[in-house]
Amino acid sequence: MPDSLAADDLLPVGVVGLGDIAQKAYLPVLGALPGLDLRLMTRDRAKLDRLGDAHRVGAGARFTDLGELIGSGIRAAFVHAATDQHVPIVERLLQADVDVYVDKPLDYTLEGARRLVELAERRGRSLMVGFNRRHAPGYVRAGQAPRDLIVLQKNRVGLAEAARTLVYDDFVHVVDTLRFLVPGEIEHLDVRCRRNGDGLVEHVVLTLGGDGFTALGIMNRLSGSTEEVLEVSGGDAKRVVVNLADVVDHDGGQTLTRRGDWVPVARQRGIEQVVLAFLDAVRAGKVLDARDALRTHEVCEEIVRRIEG
Numbered sequence: 001m002p003d004s005l006a007a008d009d010l011l012p013v014g015v016v017g018l019g020d021i022a023q024k025a026y027l028p029v030l031g032a033l034p035g036l037d038l039r040l041m042t043r044d045r046a047k048l049d050r051l052g053d054a055h056r057v058g059a060g061a062r063f064t065d066l067g068e069l070i071g072s073g074i075r076a077a078f079v080h081a082a083t084d085q086h087v088p089i090v091e092r093l094l095q096a097d098v099d100v101y102v103d104k105p106l107d108y109t110l111e112g113a114r115r116l117v118e119l120a121e122r123r124g125r126s127l128m129v130g131f132n133r134r135h136a137p138g139y140v141r142a143g144q145a146p147r148d149l150i151v152l153q154k155n156r157v158g159l160a161e162a163a164r165t166l167v168y169d170d171f172v173h174v175v176d177t178l179r180f181l182v183p184g185e186i187e188h189l190d191v192r193c194r195r196n197g198d199g200l201v202e203h204v205v206l207t208l209g210g211d212g213f214t215a216l217g218i219m220n221r222l223s224g225s226t227e228e229v230l231e232v233s234g235g236d237a238k239r240v241v242v243n244l245a246d247v248v249d250h251d252g253g254q255t256l257t258r259r260g261d262w263v264p265v266a267r268q269r270g271i272e273q274v275v276l277a278f279l280d281a282v283r284a285g286k287v288l289d290a291r292d293a294l295r296t297h298e299v300c301e302e303i304v305r306r307i308e309g
Contacts, residue, residue: 010037011283014074014098016066016089017081018042018051021103025271026078031055033279041069070096076126076282078275079103083169087112090127094119099126099288101278104176105168106293110301117290126286128278129293131176135270135277138241139177139230146234147183150215153230155223160200163193163307166221167300171204174217175303176296181232184210189299191306201307244269 013036015022030038039061042048052062063069066089069077077093079086079102087107093100094116106113106129120127133139154174167175179186188209194202206217230241238250245259245268259268266272281288 009035011035011076011279012037012039012072012074013279014039014041014063014069014072014077016041016069016077016079016093017085018044018047019080019082022078022080023051025266025269026080026275027051027055029266029272029275030078033275036279037061039063039069039072039074041066066092070098074098076279077101083108087116090116091119094123094125094127097123097125099278099282101126101128101130101275103130104293105129105172105297105300106290107297108164108168110297113294113297117294120290124287126278126281126288127290128274128281128288129290129296130274131173131180131293131296132270132274133173133177133244134180135273136244136268137270138244138247138268139181139270141247142230142232142239142241143181145232145239146237147181147232148213148234149232150178150181150213151218151231152177152216152228153218153220154228155218155220155225157222157224157226159221160196160198160202161221162199163195163201163304166201166204166219167304167307168297171206171217171219171303172296172300174219175206175299176293177230178206178208178215178217179296179299182208182210182215183213186210189302191303193307195307204303204307206303 038057040048040052040057041063043064045064048062076099079089079100081089083105086102090100090102106116152174186208190207193204196202202222203220208215228243232239240248247257249255
């Protein structure tokens with residue numbers, strides 16, 4: 001069991017990879033939290049200095065080498081590097097007894113994902129995957145409604161793509177959200193898709209079924225609109241969440257609950273909440289198990305197999 005920290009101790013936390021998702025979603029949250037000793041790592045020195053200045057991270061807490069970042073004594077790390085670098089980076093962190101939060105997916109292969117989960121278990125360290133929608137307030141509310149039928153659409157504009165990267169980079173959020181919301185064990189899985197002449201996936205439809213429920217996950221990469229709409233229904237009522245923000249309840253009438261004007265996007269999308277859940281566990285010495293996240297990767301691998309088969 002990792003040692004817990006006193007409430008007033010600064011927690012040394014590394015951020016590995018300072019690309020788009022780190023800049024838009026994570027650094028604004030981490031930079032605003034008290035009690036952190038934030039340290040940044042990227043091989044791009046110009047980017048490192050620009051973001052270090054922007055988030056008031058001192059020169060001594062900026063690193064271009066992962067080994068030097070680990071050697072500085074970090075207790076936890078957020079990994080926002082390219083997916084094909086997740087395995088080597090996360091392995092080094094776990095082997096150094098650093099608790100790790102990593103963007104989805106763990107890897108583009110089920111083998112790589114399983115390797116990291118098993119290593120974390122052997123080392124007794126936390127490994128948390130960035131499935132932020134489980135913490136998004138609108139989706140948490142959807143999980144409190146009757147869920148005989150669940151439909152989640154996550155669409156894009158002009159983005160037909162190879163099956164493996166489409167499923168693991170983007171559709172994985174649909175898969176994990178459905179797994180989070182279904183009210184029982186999944187007993188049936190079906191996949192339908194359309195591929196163009198180059199073999200790129202234009203749309204994919206996933207059906208999950210179990211005792212008394214059906215869940216549909218839909219992604220159209222040629223939809224003409226970038227949107228995400230969740231509908232859960234049952235007991236003659238329906239709850240709709242549009243773009244993780246507005247919630248519409250139907251129960252003979254219609255009630256709209258909008259996101260508050262001052263609610264940050266990171267909180268609306270569950271980023272702030274998932275970051276706090278990880279950091280709270282690190283401080284308390286609680287190990288977070290990634291086995292459930294691995295099951296989402298297993299479903300993704302089955303989807304890829306059926307599309308490509």
